[in-house]
Amino acid sequence: DSGVTQTPKHLITATGQRVTLRCSPRSGDLSVYWYQQSLDQGLQFLIQYYNGEERAKGNILERFSAQQFPDLHSELNLSSLELGDSALYFCASSSKRGTFSNEQFFGPGTRLTVL
């Protein structure tokens, strides 16, 4: 158990809909990262937050957005969903206050299926 929790575990929705994925980082971790894992694209970095602020951005679509709240949990919002958005979405966390670590601890993921 990495200490990172993600909800829901599974999500099935229809094209055009909007969903929110939630992540709680390990206790004390300030950085949260979101990744998308699909069969054809592999594991792709989407976005990183550090202590509430966006720190780095990857291949995140404009239809996707994220935020990190004062209690450090994060949400990834996916809108106008398309079939190709079906994937596993992972959250990872790292870096306690006063340090920075690249060692990221991954949650169990949310499997999104768009029908």
Next chain:
Amino acid sequence: GESVGLHLPTLSVQEGDNSIINCAYSNSASDYFIWYKQESGKGPQFIIDIRSNMDKRQGQRVTVLLNKTVKHLSLQIAATQPGDSAVYFCAENWNAGGTSYGKLTFGQGTILTVHP
């Protein structure tokens, strides 16, 4: 663009053998590398990391080797066990002016199967 690729998509070994998983990276500016293990239905799990100022790092039963000259990374697993069966990913990071901390680029992965 930058990419991290693996030479072998699958690797089958016998229990007790040593395993070597290889990874090629293309960004010579990368300064940090990580190996992750992902078991079916789970998120990636950190195995070992190495910074670009090192060429070898050892952990428990695992060793990572970094050859910056040819931009090659390898993971060696000693006395491989059935529980080591998983997908192994290498990942790289470079801190471009302090703006890319944590932005890992993952390889496609190698499936390791350990036969009893």
